[in-house]
Amino acid sequence: MTNPVPLAEIWRGPFLESVHMGHAVIVDGSGQIVQAWGDPAAIVLPRSSSKMLQALPLIESGAADAFGLKTEHLALACASHNGAAIHTDRVQAWLSHLGMGDDDFRCGPQMPDDPVAHKSLLCSDSSPCQYHNNCSGKHSGFLTLNKHIGGDPEYVRPEHPVQKAVLEAFEDLTGETSPGFGIDGCSAPNFATSLYGMARAMAFFATASEGQGTRASAAARLRDAMTAYPELVAGEGRACTELMRAMDGRVALKTGAEAFFIAIVPEKGWGIALKVADGTTRGSECAIAAILVKYGLLDLDHPATRKRMNTPIRNRRGVETGILRPAAGLL
Template sequence: MMAPADLIELWRGGMRESVHQGHAVVADARGIVAAWGDPGAVIFPRSSCKMIQALPLLESGAADAAGLTAEQLALSCASHNGAAIHTSRVANWLAARGLAESDLRCGAHMPADKDENKRLTCSDESPCQLHNNCSGKHAGFLTLNQHLRAGPEYIEVDHPVQTAIKSAFEDVTGETSPGYGIDGCSAPNHACTVTGLARAMAAFAAPQGDSRGRAMERLVQAMCAFPELVAGEGRACTNLMRAMGGRVAVKTGAEAVFVAIAPDRGLGIALKIMDGGTRASEAAITAILVHLGLLDADHPVVATYLTGPQKNWRGIVTGELRRAPGFAG
């Protein structure tokens, strides 16, 4: 097993203060194009693999039978902010299927969206499961579950919904998963290597003409068309997709995982920051996108996540993030 590579550094006062290590792979249909750290490192992809988890929704015919829109497909891949644009759409989706918020199994948490968070904080209303960042994914699970006519506990690892997802996951990663963990939304999350995750993203970038390929293409197109539904205002996924004009789909996962799908180049990208730092995963994916020519180095979003100065609470410049020597340079 290879050691993780230095990917992102924080400098202060002319000295390197911190370093974020990790693993990253760029792949195409033929294999690895570039790699840093250990391509064989086993990780939990967390929410970065939601487009894989959505494949059975389309491949089964459930999405078309339910008349799902591109917006709903984007939400099925989302880790959203719980803003009104997210919760209202998920609520309407459930209602159209004869379902309710109580049918979800993702749990409730306060939304990341500032306006909705303030509204709840200043009222007697508690957050509900619609506010969960994974509620769109779970609405997709429920839609698939209705199509399969299976039981209500769709998050159980041996439930038909989850066995279909595991099968799709192992197919597109090209690996037998060594195990699974329970994600923040209570669904199983299957492990794979960083290469396997990049391989899957490359498959989404250059889909075949079969039913799976058409499902992959529809999901990527939905994400790129509605970046505000995939994450939300102020989020890296939304901002990066907008900056690239809908040509590249990107998706984060908890504990500093990030993926990207670049159909124009047939490339898939996957990375994991070992300390779980979101600051570093956002900087690292930005660095790779610039390195590959997918993102203009002069676009303001690059300064937001990578090259811009670090400031303290008084607005004084205190340091900067840098690509580590040898990484995406």
């Protein structure tokens, strides 16, 4: 096993103050490794970076079309959203269309990260609902699939038909038997795989097109929904949204908790997966931006890039005291 390698660094003046170690790999459509840093075989929990995989059965089963879901719904099914009105209004309408309500969710309530929605709840002395949960779009997809197949209400149980369908798709596209799962923050099982397996699955999304078969058609629809609605996938100020906009929809991006990140690159047929070992988001955002810049997919000088890579660190007086930058070995 290869040890994690430096992916991002914090410099304070002339001193290397902190290092974010991790693993990253690029895989092409044939399953070949284009480049790797650290250990591609490292076993990982991809967390919310796996939402596209979790949404495949929603389309493959026919549930998405049976309930008239649009591209925006598919983007939300892949989202870790901020809980802004553009997210929660759509989720509530989706629930209503299913004849369901907030109590049908199993994701749990969450205070929204969107500042306007957050302030509104605080000022009204209201408690957050489950539709505010950043995973409520994914769970709306689960509920849609579950209603389509007539499953019992506890759709997050690992042995439930919804999650069995997710596992089948996950193992097929990663090309690996999952060694197990952890329970995610939204209570759904999150299946483990190798970093290589996750990048391989993303390469499938990168090379998929409608008409190639049920699974490829579903993958293409989800990928294209993400790039069509970057604001639904995350939200204003978030890396996924801002970097997808910066690349004009050429790349689909999705973060996951504990510093996971994936990229889907159709023009190269690549899937990219990375994991920062210490779980720090600033490290994973810097690393994914650096890889995208390295291969000419992202403009080094775009404001969304500079916000996350080669980023000045300032103290409370606004004095520049350091910099967040990619490790030399990543470039």
